[in-house]
Amino acid sequence: MAGIRKTSENIRQFILRNVEHNPKNIATLTARKYRISRQAVNKHIKRLVEQDELLAQGATRNKHYSLKLLEKWEHAYILDEKLAEDAVWRADISPFVTDLAENAIDIWRYGFTEMLNNAIDHSAGTKVHVEASKTAITTKIVIYDDGEGIFKKIQRELALNDERHAVLELAKGKLTTDPDNHTGEGIFFSARMFDDFAILSGGVRFSHVPNEMEVGLSESQKFQSGTSVFMMLSNDTKRTEKHVFDSFTSGDDYGFTKTVVPVRLAQYGEDKLVSRSQAKRLLARVEKFSTVIFDFDQVDSIGQAFADEIFRVFKTRQPEVELVDLNANKQVTQMIRRVLSTGWRRRVSRHVSLPRKGA
Template sequence: MPRPLLLDPDELRRWATAHVRAHPKDFTQSLSARFGVTRAAAAPAVRRLEAEGFIVRSGGRTRPVFRPGPSRCIERRYSLPGLDESLAWEQDFAPLLDLAANLRNVVHYGFTEMLNNANDHSGGTQVTVRCEVAGSFLYLKVVDDGIGVFERVGEALELSDRRLALLELSKGRVTTDPARHSGEGIFFTSRAFSVFRLEANGLVYERDNPERGQREAERPVELPGEDPGGRADRRGTAVRMAIRLDSALELRSLLEHYTTGAPDDLTFDRTVIPVRLARLGNENLLSRSQAKRLISRIDRFKVVELDFAGVPEIGQAFADELFRVFAQQHPAIELRAINAGAGVMPMIRRARAR
């Protein structure tokens, strides 16, 4: 018979999340039956679940009543392909989460978009989804065993270097299956969550999206299970996200931010491209070919903001290709430069003045 202190804490948390509602008056007895320990031996495990916020006790000492606490831990594994991501959300996850309406919409959106990507694009055989509520954050992780998102995008777009797949995904409206997908899922999910990390094929794409007025101390330090290095030999794609439980973000307001016709028209026609992703390794952004790489496949947008954060300088040819040549050839597309520093802005002004 296993000793209570040797019980798997993670399995205990997942079991408590799934069963405390069904066993408010016999929770300890049910736990002891499930894990094969006596009721007396189960008591330390129950106290630990209380301390971690997974259950809340009320009533008398001899006849306690238990209900769900603020913490949650849910994990499911599904076979691919043929997965119904909406059914997975509605049956396995949504009933166990107590979220504000706006947050539920955001999590629902990110959950189904990332699970649908795994189902339709990964070429894998299974996907594992894990959701945790701990402290002030909800954490969501989706991991499949497929080809890897950057390899898939690189193949579909015939990219010369798989690192350029990060750049293409950051633009939005990029998909390997245009007949069935709009290519918007990763773009909007990566902006809806406070922290977003996409890892595959030894590469990592990540975004940090602090909400207005949010202090650095209110950010999660790391995402559970994070591997900062990104192993090149790992198969599949891992998506890790986190969002504050008190987030005020409305999904519609996010969609409106990236359209020029809001609020009546929500067509996705405005994007923001991180210019630093056009760099391969430590190369400087100097050439026309690099500029063409940056703005390839953006003809579907009306407004394109080029974010120069993390780019200390650019070359004359790079700036000229963007802000004179491309601008003259595509007058219907508005190019905007944001976060351009002292090593960038003079080159942009020079190109525009010609």
């Protein structure tokens, strides 16, 4: 009996986890997955509807399902010197997630307080709105303010040519426009703790998928003034705050020593990564880290000048910084090897981690 109950629970969890992307054919998908009849699947779906975990809409062929909203809460706060992120957490958000496991609560505490503090200290807005919602599978929180806009502010403070450059700087970490009071680590680590994390401001969207080590930049429909931060986490996540920190820190002082730089963020539209100026944009501030991982995911090719600026010129100037390439295809790897071979002929020491030939 215990085995039957476990199988039934697995089937229902599968339905709940996949229904959002398969609202009309979830029964067919589940039947194929577990090799059971649609009639058997429909019994599980009916049970989930009765338990208020699934919402059924439509009839017969038009019938579709979605996760039922179990709880929703929202509130607007005045952005002034009286507002404190820890007080909001204790009074309003902690009770909303109190039924979750300790590791999930820890992630929510870190991410929420960091993002609300950013709005308080940096947005220059007048109010901030918080929305929280929960289903049987996930919890979501959105924080949006009416301030200047995070990308516009970073562009202004760092004298960048484009708001999109701010996304690249955020992706690296250790970015702050107020170094006396902030470390610039909040967004970097928060993005890696949640299953889905995104920031929208102006016409630019920054998003992160932790399991794929992917950071995205996209043009979005012109967003209202201010900044919107979206965070979503599975209610039964196994991820821990400590695991995320351990992935990028080292030493007795637990220092933030490693970063991942998504190389594709240095190119826009149909641009090719060929110039030294693009490489210098990618290299800005990376000397703050002891290990820099350049992620070449979705990068088809790079030019000689681009590769030379990173893997020879920068490495010569900053020999103590370890440079590691990740997800480089054959063309990218060959270009990196080419500039490295030039450097070796010049007897410049190298500490770049490269795939073995033929790997």
